[in-house]
Amino acid sequence: MKQVVQNYKSGELAVLDVPVPGCKPGGVLVRTAYSLISTGTELMKVSEAGMSMLGKARSRPDQVAKVVQSVATNGVPATYRKVMGKLDSYTPLGYSLCGVVEQVGTGIDDVAVGDVVACAGNEHALHAELNWVPKNLYARVPDGLASRHAAFGTVGSIAMQGVRRGEPQLGEVALVIGLGLIGQLVVQLLAASGVRVVGVDPDPARCELAERLGAAACGDPASAAVEAAVAELTGGHGVDQVYLAAGGGSNQPVELAARLSRDRGRVVDIGKCRLDLPWNAYYEKELDVRFSRSYGPGRYDPAYELEGRDYPIGYVRWTERRNLECFLDLVARGRVDVEPLVSHIADFDDAVETYQNLKDGDLKAVAVLFRYAEHAGEAKAPAVAVPVVKPRSGGVPTPARSAKAPVRLAFVGAGNYATSMLLPHLAQRDGVELSTVVTTTALSGANAQRKFGFAEATTDLDAVLGDKSIDAVFVVTRHSSHAELTREALLAGKAVFVEKPLALTEDDLAGVLAAVEESGNDRLQVGFNRRFAPLLNEAKKRFGARTGPANLRYLVNAGRLQQGSWYLQQGTEGSRFAGEGGHFIDTASWLIGADPVSVYAVATSGNDDLQVVLRYPDGSTATVSYVTTGAPSFPKETLDLVADGKVLRLDDFVRASVHGPKRWVSSRLPKARDKGQNAELAAFIKAVRTGGPMPVPLDSLVATTAATLAVQAGLAGGAPVTLARTR
Numbered sequence: 001m002k003q004v005v006q007n008y009k010s011g012e013l014a015v016l017d018v019p020v021p022g023c024k025p026g027g028v029l030v031r032t033a034y035s036l037i038s039t040g041t042e043l044m045k046v047s048e049a050g051m052s053m054l055g056k057a058r059s060r061p062d063q064v065a066k067v068v069q070s071v072a073t074n075g076v077p078a079t080y081r082k083v084m085g086k087l088d089s090y091t092p093l094g095y096s097l098c099g100v101v102e103q104v105g106t107g108i109d110d111v112a113v114g115d116v117v118a119c120a121g122n123e124h125a126l127h128a129e130l131n132w133v134p135k136n137l138y139a140r141v142p143d144g145l146a147s148r149h150a151a152f153g154t155v156g157s158i159a160m161q162g163v164r165r166g167e168p169q170l171g172e173v174a175l176v177i178g179l180g181l182i183g184q185l186v187v188q189l190l191a192a193s194g195v196r197v198v199g200v201d202p203d204p205a206r207c208e209l210a211e212r213l214g215a216a217a218c219g220d221p222a223s224a225a226v227e228a229a230v231a232e233l234t235g236g237h238g239v240d241q242v243y244l245a246a247g248g249g250s251n252q253p254v255e256l257a258a259r260l261s262r263d264r265g266r267v268v269d270i271g272k273c274r275l276d277l278p279w280n281a282y283y284e285k286e287l288d289v290r291f292s293r294s295y296g297p298g299r300y301d302p303a304y305e306l307e308g309r310d311y312p313i314g315y316v317r318w319t320e321r322r323n324l325e326c327f328l329d330l331v332a333r334g335r336v337d338v339e340p341l342v343s344h345i346a347d348f349d350d351a352v353e354t355y356q357n358l359k360d361g362d363l364k365a366v367a368v369l370f371r372y373a374e375h376a377g378e379a380k381a382p383a384v385a386v387p388v389v390k391p392r393s394g395g396v397p398t399p400a401r402s403a404k405a406p407v408r409l410a411f412v413g414a415g416n417y418a419t420s421m422l423l424p425h426l427a428q429r430d431g432v433e434l435s436t437v438v439t440t441t442a443l444s445g446a447n448a449q450r451k452f453g454f455a456e457a458t459t460d461l462d463a464v465l466g467d468k469s470i471d472a473v474f475v476v477t478r479h480s481s482h483a484e485l486t487r488e489a490l491l492a493g494k495a496v497f498v499e500k501p502l503a504l505t506e507d508d509l510a511g512v513l514a515a516v517e518e519s520g521n522d523r524l525q526v527g528f529n530r531r532f533a534p535l536l537n538e539a540k541k542r543f544g545a546r547t548g549p550a551n552l553r554y555l556v557n558a559g560r561l562q563q564g565s566w567y568l569q570q571g572t573e574g575s576r577f578a579g580e581g582g583h584f585i586d587t588a589s590w591l592i593g594a595d596p597v598s599v600y601a602v603a604t605s606g607n608d609d610l611q612v613v614l615r616y617p618d619g620s621t622a623t624v625s626y627v628t629t630g631a632p633s634f635p636k637e638t639l640d641l642v643a644d645g646k647v648l649r650l651d652d653f654v655r656a657s658v659h660g661p662k663r664w665v666s667s668r669l670p671k672a673r674d675k676g677q678n679a680e681l682a683a684f685i686k687a688v689r690t691g692g693p694m695p696v697p698l699d700s701l702v703a704t705t706a707a708t709l710a711v712q713a714g715l716a717g718g719a720p721v722t723l724a725r726t727r
Contacts, residue, residue, distance in 0.1 A: 003128035004351045004370075005090035013352045016090065020130050023103040026308045027134040028111060030119055034151040035097035035127050035348075037368040039181055039358065094127035096120060096154030098147045099372075107308070108135060116141040118153030118328055120295055120320065121305065125154060127351060127370055135308040136298060139324040142332035146715065148345070148369055149331055152185075152338045154295060155367075156327035157320065159185035159245075162270035162292035163193070164318060166241040170194035175230065175239040175260055177253045178246030179206040179218065181341060181367050182270055186243050187215050188336045198229050198239065200256065201246075206366065209340060221256055230260050238262035244269045251276045258282055268292055296323040339602065341367040348372045383722040384710040385506060386595075386703050389513045389522070406433040407688050410464045410494075412485055413477035414439050414448035417499065422476065425678045427452045432685060436464050461485075465492040472497060472523075472688050479579050483508035486524070487515040495523035495688045497681075500582045502526045502705045509705055516698070525684050525694050526701045528586035532676030532683065535666060539656040540591060542664045543641065543648045549619035550592050550643035554584050557630040557637070577610055577626055577711055584637075586696075586704045588614060588622035591641055591648075595703035596622075599721045601714035612711055615720075 003018050023029040101115045111117060117138045119125040124133045141150040159182050168174060172195050176183050179201035190197045191214030199210040199218035207218035217229035230239055242257040242265065251274045257267045258281035266288045269275065277289065297311060298304035298320040304311065311319050318326070330336040343365035346354040351370060357363035409426065411418060414437050426432055437454045438461050439445035445457035464470060465488060472495040475485045483503040489496045490512070503509035516522050530536065558576070589595055596614040603610050612624040620643075635652035642648075646660035653673040657665040683695035703723070710721040 001129040002348070003126060004093050004348075004355075006093055007090055013355050014090070015349065015351050018128075021132040023105045024132060025106040026108065026306075027105050027124075027132050028101045028108055028117070028138065029103035029105075030097075030099040030117060030131050030133050030138070031102045032097050032099040032127075032129055032131065032348075032370075032372050033116075033147040034099075034345075034372065035094050035125070035370045036151045036155060037094075037127075037354070037358070037370065038096065038155060039365055039368060092123070092126045092128070095122040095125050096151060097125045097127075097131070098141060098150035098153065099131070102130070105132075110135075111138070111140055116147060116150070118150045118324060120154035120157065120324055127348070129348070129372060134306055136304055136310060136319070136321045139321055139328060142328055144712075144715070145328060145332040148342065148371075149338050150328060151369060152331070152341075152367070153324050153328055155181060156185055156331070156336070156338075157295040157323040158182060158270065158292075160189055160323050160327050161294065161296040161318075162186060162243055162245070162268055163189045164296075164323075165290045165292045166243060166266055166268045168193050168195045168241060172196075172240040173198070173230070173233045174241040174243060175200065175257070176210075176215070176243045176245060177201075177221070177256060178244065178271055178273070179203070179210045180245065180247075183243070183245035184210055184213060184341055184366060185336065185338075186245055186270070188213050189330075190243075191215070192330065192335045195241075196233055198226060198233065200226055209366070213337060213340065221252060227260065234262065238265060240265055242267045244273055245271045246273045247271050249274050254278070255281070258285065258287060261285055261287055264288065266290060295320045337604065338367070339604070342369060344368045345371050383724040384599075384706050384713055385510075386706040386723050386725045387510065387513050388725055389516050389698060389702065406431050407685050408433045408435040408469055408471050409474060410436040410438065410467075410470045410472070411448070411454070411474045411476060412438045412461060412464070412489075413475065414444050415476065418474070418476035419448065419451065421677050422474065422681065423448070423452045425681050426685075429681075429685070431689065435470055436467070438464050461488075465489060465494065471495060472684075475499065479504060483512050487512050490515040490521045490524065491519050493519065493521055495525075495684075495694075497525045497527065497684055499527040501579055501708060502582075502701060503709070504578055506706075506709060509702070509709070513702065522698050523688070523694060524698060524701065525680075525687075525696060526582070526705070527680070528583060528696065528701075528704065529676040529680040530583055530587040531590040531696070532679035533653055534674055534676070534679065535653055535656050536587075536650055536676070538666070539648050539650060539658055539664075542658040543646060543660075546643040546646075548644050549616075549621075550641055551620070552588050552591060552622035552642070553640045554588055554622065554624045555638045556584055556624065556626045557634050558626060558628050559630065559632055559636070560628055575712060576628075577612075578708060581610075581612070581624070581626065581711060582704050582708045584624045584626070585612075585614065585622075585707050586700075587639070588624065589616075589700070589704060589707075592616050592620045592622060594618065594620070595700060595723075596707050597723055599707050599710040599714055599723065600719070601711045601721075603715050610711065610715075614707065 001020050002015050005016050006013050098118045101111050101113055101117055104113060118141055119133045119138045121137045124131055124137050163186055168190055174190050174195050175198050176186050177200045179199050187197050187199055187210045197215045199207060199215045200221045201207055202220050210218045219226040238261050242261055244253050246253045253273050254275055254277055258278055264286050268290045270292045293299055296318055297316045303309045331338060344363060348370045434452055434454045436456045436458060437445050437448045438458055448454060449457040473489040475482055475498040479501055482498050486496050486498045594616045597617055598615045600613045601610055609628055610626040614622040637652050639650040648658050650656045653675050655666050687694050706723055714721045
């Protein structure tokens with residue numbers, strides 16, 4: 001296997017082939033997916049290795065003292081040989097990673113082969129393809145947390161232990177000096193604890209980042225703005241805690257800490273900065289100086305780290321491992337966001353070049369990750385299946401009907417969308433009979449019957465499915481029931497119109513398609529209405545055929561949901577994007593004229609704002625930006641399609657334009673936004689009446705649903721998801 005090593009004498013960095021570690025009792029063998037470079041600790045070590053012997057001695061006076069003691073005890077020759085032997089050896093780098101358990105040692109029963117774990121320790125979580133990790137230095141990664149984010153676990157635990165040492169309380173004000181990797185995490189942890197934070201760093205970009213991640217104010221240590229912010233937030237008393245997360249040889253951080261602390265404030269040293277405490281300043285305020293020792297209780301205790309002896313929770317609440325588990329949970333729940341900290345992801349094979357670029361300053365970074373060749377952390381979800389369906393021959397035939405006979409419809413569900421966007425178009429349509437409405441509550445059915453003229457209202461779904469006079473069933477219920485209701489209606493031989501989404505899981509989708517194959521009934525339409533919008537169809541016609549790859553950008557300014565909306569019930573109804581993202585994927589695929597072959601998705605904290613990149617067979621790409629944090633006054637949907645020297649633009653279904661050899665702009669604003677529901681319903685009714693093809697091919701509906709499902713898989717895995725066609 002390969003491992004990153006350094007020779008401390010020469011400063012040489014290398015990726016060496018070394019033996020695979022054995023899986024000893026009391027631990028697990030982990031194949032690394034991502035490992036994190038500590039841009040503070042590791043770069044300090046790398047920089048020291050490049051110094052002269054005198055420089056090394058000056059930077060590590062503690063080690064010089066040990067050498068002097070050894071000379072007194074063992075003599076100069078023996079000490080020289082010992083020191084040179086240690087210096088002229090390869091030493092490992094790294095201490096924070098995420099990977100997949102490949103082998104389980106005896107005595108381990110809390111994880112199994114294939115589980116994704118975050119690992120800690122400068123002897124066990126190394127930049128290496130495989131690591132043996134003892135029990136108390138790994139933690140299972142929560143479902144849905146991307147492997148590259150879980151790789152921050154150890155560094156996050158260091159920041160968390162520092163915050164715990166400060167004992168923050170709700171409403172307090174803290175000062176964080178140094179906004180590197182640790183400092184940025186400390187800012188977020190404090191903000192999550194109800195503490196207002198002022199950050200200090202000479203780098204304006206890091207100050208801006210910290211403010212985006214929750215700091216109340218940030219600035220240069222020499223800036224009067226920092227002191228003004230502290231005075232304003234504390235009423236002139238000074239901050240309750242100071243966290244020293246800076247490095248270097250300057251004594252400025254500890255002096256600034258004394259100046260901006262309140263009387264009897266707490267100063268916590270997390271980093272490795274100079275600590276020449278100004279005695280008068282610290283004495284006069286009786287400041288409480290504390291040190292934070294790495295990841296938490298258990299660190300440097302062989303019985304805990306190597307032998308797996310845990311401390312009773314009643315005596316030690318937060319150990320190394322419990323800190324690690326807590327940090328992973330916070331990231332998984334969106335309370336801490338590490339994605340903005342990722343400045344660069346490098347292939348593991350490029351480790352030496354990456355370290356050199358960091359050391360030379362060519363790569364400016366807060367956090368850098370190594371990505372390993374096999375992407376073990378994404379092994380559980382590398383692809384989403386796109387089934388190819390062939391209905392069984394001899395299945396349910398399309399019933400013969402008189403051209404004058406009305407199409408009889410049943411509605412399952414009569415909520416807001418059904419009553420505002422579908423039924424008004426159907427109630428007055430010639431050749432349509434609203435036969436039955438099925439609801440779970442009698443009153444909602446009675447209301448729909450009264451408003452739209454249904455012949456009957458009932459709560460008995462089976463009676464509707466068994467009624468041979470009903471031609472088509474509309475499924476307009478909550479998302480979690482769509483797949484099962486669609487399956488039942490298909491098996492009953494009905495044409496089905498189901499509002500998006502068709503399915504929330506791959507198993508749900510497979511169940512629907514199994515019903516198609518079993519019954520031979522493929523009379524299915526999903527409510528992807530935007531491809532039927534008249535304005536967009538006119539724009540597509542004006543754009544014309546294309547010869548080269550297209551680039552499509554779709555901005556969806558979705559806005560915030562009202563408190564209590566059932567869309568927020570993600571545990572049962574799926575994510576918000578799972579519920580409506582198919583609209584935008586379907587529209588993009590229809591405009592490009594193909595089904596996507598891969599999906600890559602990234603999200604902000606809490607997965608509220610998404611960037612979804614779709615790739616198509618001819619090299620075309622579509623980016624769907626689904627955001628909830630935009631201004632309500634901005635249009636909800638804007639779209640641009642670029643190809644062959646032409647640009648198609650759609651502005652929220654009220655205006656469209658095409659720019660190319662000939663320019664076209666829609667002539668006037670319509671009375672209302674027409675997103676295609678009426679035209680879609682007309683096409684569906686026509687297909688049911690005539691027995692002709694459904695408005696959208698089944699393969700396309702399946703491909704769009706699979707691509708929507710792949711978004712969640714991509715967020716969990718942190719890598720592009722292949723859409724693999726299966727039979």
